[in-house]
Amino acid sequence: MALQMKPACERCEKGLAMDGEAFMCSYECTFCPVCARAMAARCPNCGGELVARPRRDAGPVLA
Numbered sequence: 001m002a003l004q005m006k007p008a009c010e011r012c013e014k015g016l017a018m019d020g021e022a023f024m025c026s027y028e029c030t031f032c033p034v035c036a037r038a039m040a041a042r043c044p045n046c047g048g049e050l051v052a053r054p055r056r057d058a059g060p061v062l063a
Helices: 033-038
Strands: none
Touching: none
């Protein structure tokens, strides 16, 4: 199952490029780098750690 690549920060609503920097928790809550730093890398929804989201350069790969 692929990660849900959300298009915007859940805190400030800034757009997030699929190949750009973003941070997410294990529940896939997604934030821009500025908001992630402001929240000390903690998800405000679940309290979990925010980690760098993998970048997606192209569409899905068929297996």
